Amino acid sequence: MPADEPSVSILLDCDTGIDDAVALAYLCSRPEVELVAVSSTPGNVDATQVARNNLALLELCGRPEVPVAIGARAPLSLPLVTTPETHGLQGIGYAELPAPYQGIDPRHAVDLWIDAARERPGELTALLTAPLTNFALALRAEPRLPELLRGVVIMGGSYYYQGNTTPTAEWNSHADPHAAAEVFAAFSGMPEDRLPVVCALEMTERIEMHPEHLSALAREAACEAPELALPDQPEGLRSTASVPLIRHLSDMLRFYFEFHRAYGQGYVAHIHDYFAAGVAAGRVRYRTRLATVHVETDSPRLTGTTVADFRGLWAEPHNARIVTENHPAEAFDELIRSLGTRARAQGGYDR
Template sequence: MPNGNGESAARIPVFADVDTGVDDAMALVYLLASADADLVGIASTAGNVGVDQVCRNNLGLLELCGVTGMPVSRGADGPVASALRTAEDTHGPQGLGYAQLPSGDSTLTTYDAAEAWVRAARAHPGELVGMAVGPLTNLALALRTEPALPTLLRRLVIMGGAFDYRGNTTAVAEWNVSVDPEAAAEVFAAWSAPDLEPPIVLGLNLTENVALTPALFTRLAAAAQSPTAPMSVLDDRGTRSVAANPLIRVLEDAMRFYFEFHFDQGEGYLAHLHDPLAAAVALDPDIVECRPATVDVELAGTLTRGMTIADWNGRWGRPPNALVGIGVDAGAFFERFIARVGPFAHRLG
């Protein structure tokens, strides 16, 4: 029976590929907090920080959230054809701003992240929802191993690219695609067959409309029944959370670093929640408006490497391989985020 979110009441198996990362952590928490989600595995991708730090962040976050037995797999050390760049300036030296996570005593899987993609898809054929919110390295390597992977997924949600919009890494390129443009090109090519359901692609043109503010975070803390001092641009840099709830405390300490970064970039004391929006879309695609397009990635341009180009009008003569997000009700997203994550944090105590 329907659950009010456009899906059946059955839990949706989701496989998450992340480069955790402040907003990646928020996306994972959203999935763990969602009664309609069954997070079946996590792939760790080098991106915001190195892959070993991403693994530590994923394991520590799961321990914080009281999750045991979740398969977490280590991905490649870097992109398929270029040197790795990381973003500690954006996410902090360990990837989660000022937050301190538990050590995470669980171990990684004996197989790598590319194999984890394939295993999860074969275990849930036609049912698995893939969510890729970091560089697409692991997914590209998985496609090399199993070219039929697109036919095994129920849908794929990608956070990446910028469509008719400025970049956040270069003048035209978004971070995830810019880190590994060859991998992104391989992924879009793999979904080019006309009988495949195109991935939902959430670019900066969409995700930068979803901005968390101190007032919204205060509402989240209240929903967790763990009030905290409202964050302000006037606070000393690195001020730590006074929330009693351990998850709210970690999220606040992570978000404060993210707020400070966005402020220094001239974008205001706020934070764009790129990846949590992807988590919400993984469970309910109807919360965004999409437009079909053929998407490719520029690999050779001196000034445009990593740029995502959408052929809206079919000039290339190729079938659409993406459903590009073009509209979202940010207020409705935050209502859903707070309604799920607040009580989840409260239950953790």
């Protein structure tokens, strides 16, 4: 590990998910990032499939020692709704990952998180790229978590910006709005440096991946890479890239590109969770603005809508730092350099 790069210890909660998969692979590529544990929340797919995806990805990325646990099996109050149209039946598009050797950790994800935070107070950053179900349950069990954690980064919500699930709601917040409301309430009035950093849709949709980014990643990995996810090839075509990590990511991202094109957004992929991972790892530039966040839980048409009071009109304490500026070109340079270097080091090994 380079001496000039600080170590970052991360507890990741995700619902893997194509963009979660890119985020997880990226974190594995950073030598200064310690992944303490990965908890699996139901969302894009059910919790068991999320955990299998996480185990397989960690092994693919050379990090099989990281424990993967399951917590909640459904949102706090609503039925579970998954997104096969967005991420595929298994959550990873067209990719077919090898079955993992490791098993799911027998501990409940909430217990794993609380034990880790108590053992290492002030050291761990929580990165939340899923519905906030598990984190809400952890806060119920240990209300001191906001003080025990070094920091919290959330991917979720949309503020004065079109939603991607309903006209006003982003997916993670819509999937479990009650959990999101509990999480923001838990941070109300805390010191500014303890408030969660929120990477909302208006920032993460700026992290718009194009096929050229994937081609650049393959070149960085020194990968012989025919049949990458290019728009002029038949839908569903599988990659034959020589480096396994690039091949599987290509098969995931092809599905994601095709999804976005089918919904009129072009042959692109919004890799929301990667940006949040870069924030948690301290590797991307951004700015935030203090706000008081409300999550709507009662109105049927507005369920999951997040509203930010930036001006103090509610006269309520702040509970979030919402990202208001990021730098997509720099973020993609970071992703390509880091992930490509890791993939190149692994070479063409496949099992």
